[in-house]
Amino acid sequence: MxxxxxxxxxxxxxxxxxxxxxxxxxxxxxxxxxxxxxxxxxxxxxxxxxxxxxxxxxxxxxxxxxxxxxxxxxxxxxxxxxxxxxxxxxxxxxxxxxxxxxxxxxxxxxxxxxxxxxxxxxxxxxxxxxxxxxxxxxxxxxxxxxxxxxxxxxxxxAKAPERLQVAGMGDALATFFEARACYRAGRTTNAGGVTSQSAYALAELCYQTLLADGLKARLAVADHTVSAAVENIVEANTFLSGVGFESGGLAAAHAIHNGLTCLDVCRARYHGEKVAFGTLAQLLLENAALDEIREVMFFCQSVGLPVTLGELGVSDVSEASLMPVAEAACAKGETIHNMPFPVSVEAVLSAMLSADRLGRLYSEQGGRVKALRMAACLL
The missing domain is CATH 3.40.50.1970 (Rossmann fold)
Structure with a gap:
């Protein structure tokens, strides 16, 4: 190949x-x-x-x-x-x-x-x-x-709204996990060949840059300033993610994003915000290690990316309402079929529901931790 x-x-x-x-x-x-x-x-x-x-x-x-x-x-x-x-x-x-x-x-x-x-x-x-x-x-x-x-x-x-920079991190977040799926499956990427070591390394660097500088960059752009972290995240969002996805490959995260555009309530959300949730759903779909899922979840929460369907504006989180999303994500020719195993509509639906439930669980736990810390400060 x-x-x-x-x-x-x-x-x-x-x-x-x-x-x-x-x-x-x-x-x-x-x-x-x-x-x-x-x-x-x-x-x-x-x-x-x-x-x-x-x-x-x-x-x-x-x-x-x-x-x-x-x-x-x-x-x-x-x-x-x-x-x-x-x-x-x-x-x-x-x-x-x-x-x-x-x-x-x-x-x-x-x-x-x-x-x-x-x-x-x-x-x-x-x-x-x-x-x-x-x-x-x-x-x-x-x-x-x-x-x-x-x-x-x-x-x-740096003068743009903070939320836009964060949305870019959501889009970049999928780069490594989708490239990894394509690498494991030996799928042909947008570039016209299998995932190379160089593209895989760029995708992995993209993820590591997000973890290292994502929160610092978000804080800097909140004040519309340019810092070393901002330069690194802009490069990750734009170049590392761009070359990484194109030569590394797309998989379930972007397909689930495409499915979410079927819902009227999601259209006001930015591309990267939907992709971030799609990344979490992909990790559930491939039964990734809980430590890895937790790392991604905490990163999303730290920079302000959605981890639940509710945060994307979806109030009806039921099998009936999400079935069209899963069906669209699994349409013929969609990138979800680059996953290293056969994917069914039912499996995607289950992954989205599980990702949403897990996101709500971590959000509730985070809220309780914040409340305990606040109470301790008042004592």
């Missing part, structure tokens, strides 16, 4: 690197178009325009309409083609970035990715997650190559 590793052509991270955007873009094209949501463009427009001021015709800025769906991709594709764009810059969160990658692919031009949040590993990957206009998962769109440039300005990312 062949081993394949794929990654972006160039990855640049650090405070203030957005001001160097023009320097990096000029080697890719001369007629740039940038897409971003209005709120994102308001924050970065001056820096982007100033950085690209050497272009005689300037840069064309286009509004992203917030959903990575077929109609939005086609709309922006027509705009880029009419403008004669020869390089596309996607600025913003996961959906804006995924849309930019898809538009650039159909226009056959280079793509530059500028994430303004570290909530997903979309920036480095050669795949876009396509949704319906209503926000329901539709399909994966795979590309022949990864982005030409990923530019990550940690000064901008």
């Amino acid at each position: 062949k081993r394949v590793i794929i990654a972006p052509a160039k990855y640049v991270q650090g405070e203030g690197v957005l001001s160097f955007l023009g320097e990096y873009v000029k080697v890719l094209g001369q007629r740039p178009v940038a897409i971003a949501s209005p709120s994102v463009m308001e924050k970065v427009e001056n820096t982007v325009v100033e950085s690209l001021c050497q272009y005689p015709q300037g840069i064309r800025l286009e509004r992203f309409n917030r959903e990575c769906c077929r109609s939005e991709i086609e709309r922006l594709q027509a705009i880029c083609q009419a403008a004669g764009a020869d390089v596309l810059i996607g600025i913003g969160g996961g959906k804006a970035i995924d849309t930019a990658k898809a538009v650039a692919y159909y226009c056959r031009i280079p793509v530059v990715v500028v994430p303004t949040i570290a909530s997903t590993d979309a920036p480095t990957s050669a795949v876009s997650v396509i949704y319906t206009e209503e926000g329901i998962f539709s399909e994966y769109l795979f590309f022949p190559r990864n982005p030409d440039l990923v530019l990550v300005d940690t000064r901008i990312i």
Whole structure:
């Protein structure tokens, strides 16, 4: 079996690197178009325009309409083609970035990715997650190559809401456990080969970085500051997780996330928040060691990731209400079938219910410990 590793052509991270955007873009094209949501463009427009001021015709800025769906991709594709764009810059969160990658692919031009949040590993990957206009998962769109440039300005990312950084940790959390499942099963990854030792090592480093720096980074971004821990977590959320999942493989955690998008109440929750619960469910599905499950559970609680379905907005935790989620997670072609054993709908349903029950148990115990400590302080 062949081993394949794929990654972006160039990855640049650090405070203030957005001001160097023009320097990096000029080697890719001369007629740039940038897409971003209005709120994102308001924050970065001056820096982007100033950085690209050497272009005689300037840069064309286009509004992203917030959903990575077929109609939005086609709309922006027509705009880029009419403008004669020869390089596309996607600025913003996961959906804006995924849309930019898809538009650039159909226009056959280079793509530059500028994430303004570290909530997903979309920036480095050669795949876009396509949704319906209503926000329901539709399909994966795979590309022949990864982005030409990923530019990550940690000064901008640190100004984003704390919850977004935490959601990125939830997405990154699945990387090692899904890569491990694919490695054990010898499954073909998104990169087109089995999990290599290098990809597995990056996935494992991603997990260890989360454990070491996750809480410290959360505390720093709460004050909108950039620390060494923040730099490490941004790299884990973006690069380690991106290369790790793509060349290491996806398994049950992301499939369960996709199933959860069937529930209206879950659509307001971030991708990484749902993936975090999917990771816990995967560990129950594979009957992982309790110590490992406990470590993941405690990490989630320390940074503020959901460990119960209730924390995802699901009030009806019953077999009947969760059966459609389990069925969607086990659909033909879903990544859950990369697990190193046959997976049934019933097993996934049981894993989700068990993960929820275990999450509630640990949450209740944590609440009792906090109450005892508070009472001791008052004595």
